[in-house]
Amino acid sequence: MEINIQKKVLQANETEADKNRKFFKDQNVFVLNLMSSPGSGKTQTLCKTLTKLMPGMRVGVIVGDICTTNDADRLAVTGAKVTQINTDQFGGDCHLAAPLILSSAKTLGCEDLDLLIVENIGNLVCPAEFDIGEDAKAVMLSVTEGEDKPLKYPLMFRVADIAILNKIDLLPYLDFDAKLAVNNMKQVHPHLPVFEISAKTEQGLEPWLEWLKIKVFEKTGR
Numbered sequence: 423m424e425i426n427i428q429k430k431v432l433q434a435n436e437t438e439a440d441k442n443r444k445f446f447k448d449q450n451v452f453v454l455n456l457m458s459s460p461g462s463g464k465t466q467t468l469c470k471t472l473t474k475l476m477p478g479m480r481v482g483v484i485v486g487d488i489c490t491t492n493d494a495d496r497l498a499v500t501g502a503k504v505t506q507i508n509t510d511q512f513g514g515d516c517h518l519a520a521p522l523i524l525s526s527a528k529t530l531g532c533e534d535l536d537l538l539i540v541e542n543i544g545n546l547v548c549p550a551e552f553d554i555g556e557d558a559k560a561v562m563l564s565v566t567e568g569e570d571k572p573l574k575y576p577l578m579f580r581v582a583d584i585a586i587l588n589k590i591d592l593l594p595y596l597d598f599d600a601k602l603a604v605n606n607m608k609q610v611h612p613h614l615p616v617f618e619i620s621a622k623t624e625q626g627l628e629p630w631l632e633w634l635k636i637k638v639f640e641k642t643g644r
């Protein structure tokens with residue numbers, strides 16, 4: 423019974439995600455869905471990413487959290503167009519569903535954007551199940567979370583188009599085996615591109631920025 427209800431919820435979301443896809447195609451904007459556990463460094467990475475991409479690229483962010491506008495406040499400093507979704511009023515959902523994304527994208531205004539990034543709610547499980555009509559999904563893992571996470575939460579890594587391994591500046595102080603973590607990701611998703619970065623020191627940011635620029639160009643021609 424529970425499974426049937428979940429199936430219906432996901433099917434309904436899929437229909438809405440198709441509407442989003444059409445909307446984003448009409449707006450000619452590339453949409454990236456960035457997902458991870460709480461605290462992996464999504465906002466920190468986006469702050470650095472936006473600073474480096476703008477003003478050459480017009481970027482907007484929809485950021486989801488259960489409560490607070492902390493992340494929107496941090497991201498707004500970059501000058502990007504930012505809107506915050508709080509799911510507390512919808513029962514504290516642990517993911518962003520497609521209809522919320524469409525209304526937020528309309529509020530934000532996508533007609534003058536090249537790239538729209540959705541920072542999903544910190545959660546390595548639920549967001550992987552909800553299609554939001556994005557062009558690509560990125561999963562972030564940080565070196566403080568353990569090498570085994572791709573094996574324990576495989577769906578997130580299976581559906582991702584790219585992975586980011588963040589906080590590599592901390593590697594000298596940890597027992598974390600980065601090679602093993604990457605191998606675990608590839609065990610779940612062979613050929614998954616992995617960018618190893620530090621959003622703090624900016625080490626490794628360039629290949630990730632290049633990937634984004636290419637993806638935006640491939641869709642928008644800009």
Ligand SMILES: Nc1nc2c(ncn2[C@@H]2O[C@H](COP(=O)(O)OP(=O)(O)OP(=O)(O)O)[C@@H](O)[C@H]2O)c(=O)[nH]1
Pocket residue numbers: 458459460461462463464465466467493543544545588589590591592619620621622623
């Ligand atoms: N040492 C180090 N710390 C980092 C790095 N990236 C982020 N942090 C720190 O990690 C903490 C969490 O970073 P956030 O950017 O808030 O993480 P988040 O994934 O956006 O968190 P939620 O939105 O709550 O899920 C902050 O204290 C950051 O300063 C990094 O590359 N190296």
Ligand SMILES: [Mg+2]
Pocket residue numbers: 464465466493541
């Ligand atoms: Mg955040």
